[in-house]
Amino acid sequence: MGVYVIALKMLIGNRGKFYAMVFGVALTSLIITQQSSIFLGLMSRTVGFIFDTPQPDLWVMDPKVQFVDDVKPLQDTKLFQVRGVEGVEWAVPLYKGALRARLPNGTFQTCNVIGLDDATLVAGPPTMIDGSLADLRRADGVIVDEAGANGKLAKPGATPTSPRVPLRVGDVLELNDNRAVVVGIARATRTFQSQPVIYTTYSRAMRFAPRERKLLSFILAKVRSGYSSRDVALQINRQTGLAAYTAPQFKGLTIRYFMRNTGIPINFGMAVGLGFLVGVAIVGQTFFSFIVDNMRYLGILKAMGANNRLLFHMILLQTVLVGIVGSGLGMGIAALTSILAKNSELAFYLPWQVPVVTVLATSLITLITTVASLRKVFSLEPGIVFRG
């Protein structure tokens, strides 16, 4: 055991190299954790609306829809057809579209408008901060998401230099030349494009939206107990020609679209890969140089009776310590970023799988470094101790 204390003291005693190696691993794990979390944050924003709408078992839509924002409106009669499918307990219409809100200073802001079924208000915002969902039944009522109310839809201050005033209940908006009264502020998952989200009733959304032949974006359906969602989805498809997905399927469809059709995965993958290479380069090179510096002392240990197995354990302990301290620091900073980024524009989602991946990556760096150094140590001739 004591010989491992010697190994640690040899490592920590060389402060400059120890800090350089810890910095290398910390930087790597920070880059990997942060970039992966931002990637996941962005991906989760693409499906945020599905995530915020847990009530339906099935999302019914045009078969050509590729992702949640790719709305291909349906005929209103499709709603009745879906309601007629065996196994469907209820089905409600949902409008989802981008409308322009005119701000008091005369500028326009594009908003995601969600039109909820007038009777049930299914698919409303997950958390109300001010007002209640039922207030949507008041004349011209809309509910605005907190981020939009505090940010892009906030009113100008009294003077050009004074801070903007968040939108509050009772404020009036102009949506596509229609009057809308804020009746509630809600918390919703931010959208991919970070646009404000405005909830209203389906019928009011029809009024706000520009005239089109078809405006029904999705049909949300609940499966009757005793029926499987998969079977009912197939049945809907057979009888109506529409596609019906469960929430996980619809999320998968959306994420796959973004993965295939945007440069996001490549960009973040490159950042993560570069982070890994930077780690290998910094840690590998510094540790190798640390081993070269200590070659004489390792030779002495070898001459005095340390076998290769013991030296391997000593070096492994040194690299593992560097790995633990460095990845702990890097992931700690990333976790702190995650806390600070909460409720901000920064898309940051840090599930437990990300630190696991980071630990695996830093372990790989540690392993590569150990193996690279061991070749030198194993081939070390103990006779080095007699060379001046």
Added chain:
Amino acid sequence: MSAAIQCRDVTKSYATGTTMTPALQGITLEIQPGELFMLVGPSGCGKTTLISVIAGILSQDGGMCRIFGEDLKSMSDEERTAFRLRNVGFVFQAYNLIPSLTAAENVSIPLLLAGHDRNEALIRANEVLRHVGLGAKLEAKPAELSGGQQQRVAIARALVHNPRLIVCDEPTSALDHTTGGEIMALFRREVLKGDRALVIVTHDSRIFHYADRIGVMDDGRVVRIAHSPDELELETSKD
């Protein structure tokens, strides 16, 4: 009493490109337990190779070399490493103390390698350091010690596990005359206890008189053995 070191017709060559350069050319030598044997000779004559063979760091190509009756050439690398751990202590010209460790920690290394408990090893290291006159420097790092003190720490490290053979490479060449004398006196007082044998490679003629015998090497051979510096000078003048 059987010899501590018994070498007969020991040869060793190094490969230089496609040619073999002989370093030892039939060394025959016996060193007795309790003897301080010095190996002297010009640079490149094979002194370092010979002590490397004697210490079990290198294997000879031919001939026989028994250390306390054991033939190291017949041992595997692992066995030779274990033999060194039990039986050999080293003192080097450049001290070779690990800079980040205290004097006591440096001295405790052979015991730790042998699997001793850290506290037990430190207690024994402190004891040996006191014997070599460094009781006040137990917690000092090598950089805080003079050259003579560092060499004392190195001697304590060579002694701590009570080996039967100690090999030293130029132990006084980095020290002034007085300190070198003190170190040699320490060798005679502390190292040559019991049946321990001490082999010193040196160029430092100021310490020849501490030797029981002096082996003069040249061109990979032990060309003569003297019992005192005077005898050595006499033979040199005859030459």
